[in-house]
Amino acid sequence: MSLSTNGHAEGFHVVPDGCIDLLFCDNYATGLPTLSVVGTMTRPHWTPAEGHVTCVGVRFLPGGFGHFFRESAKALTDRIVPLEDLCQTNAYRIGEEVINCTTVLTRIRCLEDYLMTRLSVYESDSILTRALDVIARTSGNIRISDLSKKIVCGRRQLHRKFESSIGVSPKTFCSIIRFRETRQVLRQLPQPDLLRVALAAGYYDQAHFNHEFNRFNGSSPTSLLKGPSRKSQNL
Known part of the structure; x- marks a missing residue:
């Protein structure tokens, strides 16, 4: 998942879809952490953006978040939480690596590589x-x-x-x-x-x-x- 305003929009109107996201955003004007986890939403959310903004994310389908993180999804509902609050180990380093990537594709690959290191043997319910x-x-x-x-x-x-x-x-x-x-x-x-x-x-x-x-x-x-x-x- 990748999004860009290309300087033509003043923000993103995000609506609930039943999923949890891991999101990278390269513009501090959005007010979002560089790397954040967006919990399941129950109401629409407006994220302001000034100038060029590129967001790259990984969307966890319903029930998939637990394969990578131990936190209860309930604690994240309607919240945007810095990744480092959930897993301090390597969170800052991963953020720096994603920032230094020069293309959307390499940023996606970087996030995928990080998640593969967290993928656990998880028996689905x-x-x-x-x-x-x-x-x-x-x-x-x-x-x-x-x-x-x-x-x-x-x-x-x-x-x-x-x-x-x-x-x-x-x-x-x-x-x-x-x-x-x-x-x-x-x-x-x-x-x-x-x-x-x-x-x-x-x-x-x-x-x-x-x-x-x-x-x-x-x-x-x-x-x-x-x-x-x-x-x-x-x-």
Whole structure:
């Protein structure tokens, strides 16, 4: 994952997607650490940027963060944490190496090499894996009671697993995935019927859709269709 404003935007509009990121940013004007871990988000975030900004990152798919770091994902939710706060060993050196790379590709390779040194023998949680698979196949449109029955797991146990490995509850995660998928549909259709899209995604009605969309996007579905501001990049 690599992003650049090329000097044309004043910031990044980042919305929840259910993932955790390891992010390198080469411009202190963003207010971000050079190397940071961005926890699972439950609300939109605006990152200011002045001049040319290049960000390179590694995106951990839901549940993948634990293969590389021991910290609970719950402790990172809605936070941007300097990498050195999570692992002081080699964090500063890795940051310097990435800064000294001259291309985006070499920076990506540097981050990949670092993560390979942290990759541990980690037995995936079969219950969590099954739950994530069901949520993906239903685009988040499933009741937690039905999800628990389908994967044969109690709701409390499932809640603990999600908060520890992903950072949010199963219900919140489903809401994020449904928002993410619906947002993608809206961006692909030339003239979408908002009510039809909302009902197809499992929202009760237009009001429910607008409320949930604004919760994660920071603006209404209609505003998305009008296109992003020339002063920002939507991610």
